[in-house]
Amino acid sequence: MELTAEDLRVVIDGVPVLDGVDLTCAPGRMTVLVGPSGSGKTTLLNCLGLLQVPSSGRVLVDGTDTTAWRSGRRRRFWRDHSAFVLQDTGIMDEESVALNVTMRAGVLTNRARGDRARMLDALGVAGLAGRQEERAAHLSGGEKHRLAIARAVYKDARVLYVDEPTASLDDANRRTVIDLLVARARAGCTVVVATHDDDVVAAADTQYTVGARRAAVAAAVQP
Numbered sequence: 001m002e003l004t005a006e007d008l009r010v011v012i013d014g015v016p017v018l019d020g021v022d023l024t025c026a027p028g029r030m031t032v033l034v035g036p037s038g039s040g041k042t043t044l045l046n047c048l049g050l051l052q053v054p055s056s057g058r059v060l061v062d063g064t065d066t067t068a069w070r071s072g073r074r075r076r077f078w079r080d081h082s083a084f085v086l087q088d089t090g091i092m093d094e095e096s097v098a099l100n101v102t103m104r105a106g107v108l109t110n111r112a113r114g115d116r117a118r119m120l121d122a123l124g125v126a127g128l129a130g131r132q133e134e135r136a137a138h139l140s141g142g143e144k145h146r147l148a149i150a151r152a153v154y155k156d157a158r159v160l161y162v163d164e165p166t167a168s169l170d171d172a173n174r175r176t177v178i179d180l181l182v183a184r185a186r187a188g189c190t191v192v193v194a195t196h197d198d199d200v201v202a203a204a205d206t207q208y209t210v211g212a213r214r215a216a217v218a219a220a221v222q223p
């Protein structure tokens with residue numbers, strides 16, 4: 001699915017955070033959003049993920065303007081097409097690793113339901129083979145990141161939104177996460193990543209510097 005931002009602006013408390021962003025995130029490509037801390041990367045990621053309503057401008061999904069989408073339409077987009085790997089990863093600590101992948105539980109028990117073979121496959125891809133019956137709370141921070149990506153792999157989400165996936169990971173985990181994201185893009189997904197990590201940037205197909213336009217305008221008005 002193609003995501004397009006057109007003249008996107010976000011103003012918070014009278015302060016422009018995003019100032020006219022034009023951007024396309026194409027399927028089959030990993031697009032990274034870079035820029036200094038506070039430049040608006042997460043804000044842009046949230047707008048592209050329809051989690052945040054911009055002050056003006058549009059977000060298009062496969063050419064369809066989402067501005068008028070009501071909550072039900074947005075929820076269908078999230079349910080059917082997208083996966084989020086955000087900074088707190090959204091892992092349910094008290095549940096099993098398996099349930100965190102399939103996101104479907106039995107009515108009377110918390111046993112994971114869904115396609116077991118695909119669940120095991122997704123865990124294998126994420127380097128978590130054999131961990132399905134453990135409680136997610138037992139996983140390390142890096143393993144939880146990989147579990148969140150396993151969830152996206154299981155879901156076969158067409159759009160993957162990722163915020164700072166490698167922050168506070170060791171080198172081996174960083175490499176695994178980067179390779180997983182590249183593999184999702186090669187599988188045809190639209191992968192959008194907000195990052196400070198040069199290795200993530202080096203692995204990306206497209207780079208967008210957030211705040212560059214603001215910086216250019218500020219430089220132009222310097223005496």
Ligand SMILES: Nc1ncnc2c1ncn2[C@@H]1O[C@H](COP(=O)(O)OP(=O)(O)OP(=O)(O)O)[C@@H](O)[C@H]1O
Nearest residue numbers: 012017035036037038039040041042043044194210
């Ligand atoms: N809900 C909010 N209320 C007030 N200010 C906000 C809000 N959301 C974002 N901001 C401000 O908008 C600016 C951009 O924040 P954002 O989190 O998008 O930056 P970022 O580039 O992702 O930063 P980092 O690299 O540090 O994660 C910051 O100055 C932040 O304080």
